[in-house]
Amino acid sequence: MSYELSEQLDQIVLHTGNYTLGWSTDSGALVHLQRHGSPNVLGHGPAIAGVDVALSGPANWITAKTFARYLWHRVSADENQVVMTVFVGLGPLKIFDHYRIACDAITRWIEIENVSGDDLRLYGVRLIVPHARVGTSARCRFEAPGNSVRPRLPLEIAATQDRNVLPRRFFAPGLRGGSAFEPAPTQGAGVMALYDNELPLTLLCWYAGDDEAALPYVQGHCDTVSLAYEVAVTGWLRSDQRLAAGPQHIVLTTQPWPAALAIYRALTPLPQPPAAWLRDAVLYVADLRQHGGADGLCTRLPELATLGVDTLCLLPWHPVGERPHLIGDLERIDPACGDESELHHLIATAHHHGMRVLLDVAMQGCAPDSRYLSEHPEWFARDDAGAFAIGIPPDAPAAARHPGVALPPGGYHFDWTRSDWRLYWQQWVIEHIDRFALDGLRIVSPYNAAPAWIRRPPLRASAGTALMAQAVNEIAALRPHVAILCTLSGPRSAQFASGWFDYPSHHMLIHLAMRRITPAEWCAYQADYAELYPATYRIGFLEMHDTADCNPLADGLRGSRLAQALWAVMLLSGLTPAIWNGQETADRDLLPRLLALWRREPALRHGAIEWQALGAIPADVLAIRRTLGERSLVGVVNLGALPCRFIATQRLGADVLGLFPISRERRGMGEELRLSAFGVYCFEG
Structure with a gap:
């Protein structure tokens, strides 16, 4: 040149x-x-x-x-x-x-x-x-x-x-x-x-x-x-x-x-294509302890299958600390989750219902009462004085303090530069995949490994971050039939994961509910986000195991009319839905109808998206058109607490949801729609 x-x-x-x-x-x-x-x-x-x-x-x-x-x-x-x-x-x-x-x-x-x-x-x-x-x-x-x-x-x-x-x-x-x-x-x-x-x-x-x-x-x-x-x-x-x-x-x-x-x-090719099945999936994330153990969740599988769930994500069933991803002892099954025979029965029954079963695999850290602290103290990250790195280390750089890497008080960080720890963790994961006939994993990993300051040239203290990704990549190579999802949602995750839980979209969705952003801004945000990666990577959710820490309002919305509207926004925007532990019991009206529509209408899962599709609409209203071949659906959601009305200049067919009251009246070349507060509609285009 x-x-x-x-x-x-x-x-x-x-x-x-x-x-x-x-x-x-x-x-x-x-x-x-x-x-x-x-x-x-x-x-x-x-x-x-x-x-x-x-x-x-x-x-x-x-x-x-x-x-x-x-x-x-x-x-x-x-x-x-x-x-x-x-x-x-x-x-x-x-x-x-x-x-x-x-x-x-x-x-x-x-x-x-x-x-x-x-x-x-x-x-x-x-x-x-x-x-x-x-x-x-x-x-x-x-x-x-x-x-x-x-x-x-x-x-x-x-x-x-x-x-x-x-x-x-x-x-x-x-x-x-x-x-x-x-x-x-x-x-x-x-x-x-x-x-x-x-x-x-x-x-x-x-x-x-x-x-x-x-x-x-x-x-x-x-x-x-x-x-x-x-x-x-x-x-x-x-x-x-x-x-x-x-x-x-x-x-x-x-x-x-x-x-x-x-x-x-x-310039940022994603090496791992999104899982083909993920776009059509409905996920259910469950902590067995909150269902009375494996047998308790097993009795609910017919109900979940009727709802449309085809993928179970199970939180760790080994003993944990105060939080579900602080490792206690990988070698034992927590009695609150059942025993090995009950776990086998749960997985076999889920397979009978056509469900995939994924297990959460923690990489974040260790509970303070774990036996590993006394049996293998060399597996843990240390500061320069030789003390254990606990919670948020005071010497952690800014990127390592972000939610997802910061352990709760008392959590101990593993040292991922230790090859013996990585080998132990990998062998445990592979053994569980084979022993329980798991269909996949959900990797719950930090953004950055905690700095391991004990001098070990040529590795630097932050070398563990790359080695974490390498450890998961090696598992994916050894068991290529296993689906891997991740709680991170950046391009590095695509090195090993075929889909990820979309925390940035969840965060903005809650701020849409709080009226901190407008429906038009949500649409612009999602349109730009879709230009970064294929939308099929992204899993949407309203609650998850850690939303109480990073977005407390999310848990407080459960069962509300506003939460119903957010479910609709999420599905209309093309995010694969994930239900968390009991959300389905709080919303027995709209959620089953939305999921049935999601399963019935390929246009909602695979169709092209047109944002704010009806032209000039009120500030609290979101309108998304999904088109696949000759089939066109227009989702309309009123995120306001009051009824509203506007004139749609495009012809709309019947409301296939039929759940919320609506009045329609011809007005010249258009049609005036009067929407209920927090009303959700899906019109044939």
Whole structure:
């Protein structure tokens, strides 16, 4: 690939076939990025570093005490790409900041070298794209699909965000773990974007590291935002030793939003296709202890089969701690769950009813009364002083503090860098698959393994995260007939899982119920989310084993009219339904009819989606059209607590649900519909 390189007073400028890039000769940060014929989108603010590192503690970022210094640069090329390396001095570190430019995509990764004479303790890395704005500030929009960020967000709102201040509700309707963003690529895609569709021009940025997750964030300044990723890399860095982090992808394209997300999909291939059966499934997640054991749930199987359930997900039946996924003893069956013969009978009966049976497999941690703490203390993560890592370790980076990784007080973290622990865990899982004729697993895993600070070169303290995924991948290879679902919902999960429980959508669904987002915003959120991954990966739910921790209101909605409306929104939006432990007993009216309609109408499961399909409708009303071949259905949900009416300009057929009162009257070229409060309807198109 041909290029031209020039040195100006304040920048090193690189011209390639598609891009012009510039790096500051002060800080070494990327401060200029433009496509030929389009405006520059970076560097619209005061100089800041493009890389930062935390040493000696998770809050001790080097740039808070000293400046990043540009040292020199190096460029190389072949017929397919140009690689620019910018060398930056950062306190006791030398940073090798690499940029690979190949056609439309820029791939960035860094190497960190300890040039001091002492060993250094590393607590995190930040990769920053400084002061971005696309087009005019009035027209520029910020997007972060698959997070808690409100869609179609004006740049002026994103620019008010501060890394050290909790986001306000007009930026994110609600937070998870104190953040509007999901760690990537574990729980989220990590995509952040700025665009001006009138140009059109879109700046995409995301993090795709295999070793550690990164927590995205934005830092606003005037009418710009810096796009950043805080990578949860931890470990000892010896003198003259190097450590790599990345990659981060940066793309500037003339495609409008959300069509530009096709570039993300092309650069983020999902190795594991979604399970073919998952799109048609109805899941039931059960804790045997709450059903009187295996025999108690067995007596309910005919009722669940009539409801449409075809997949059982069973929480662990071994002894657990206060929470169902804190391991007590893998070798025993909790008497509250029954005995081995009762478990065999439950699974055989479920198979007789045509149900798959999946077992929850915990990877999060250990209960404080577990025998493993005394019998195998070497299996547990330790801090640098040698003490057990319990709950949320005080030295954990931000991405490791997010819900799903943070154990409850008293929970002990396993050290996944220990090959003997991984082998024991894998053998236990495989033995249970074979012994109980299981059809699949639901992997309940943390976003990041807790740092294991006992020095073990060449592994770094955060190496356990990648080894967890490797352990599950090896099980999938040994038992390829076994279906694997996951409680994470990012692209890394697709390495081993053929479907995942969609926590980001659950979170936004509850905020739809709380009127923190509108039906139109829910539709925009889901439309963007569908551009990231095939919708068939995603399982929707209103309650789950941990919603009391991360979304307490979800459990309080059970059986309400609002919960009925949310079930309808979830199914109409194409999410595979998962029922949690007794929800079906609280809603004996709408839920059975919705699930019967889901089973009866392939258009609801496989049809194309048209969001807000009826044109100008009231703010509290959601309308989704599902079309498959000649069959068209229009779902209409009134999420308001009062009746409402509007004129549908498109012809609608009969209401196939027939559960809520409705009045219809011709009005000129349209039809006036009068909907009940929290009314749910499904019209033939």
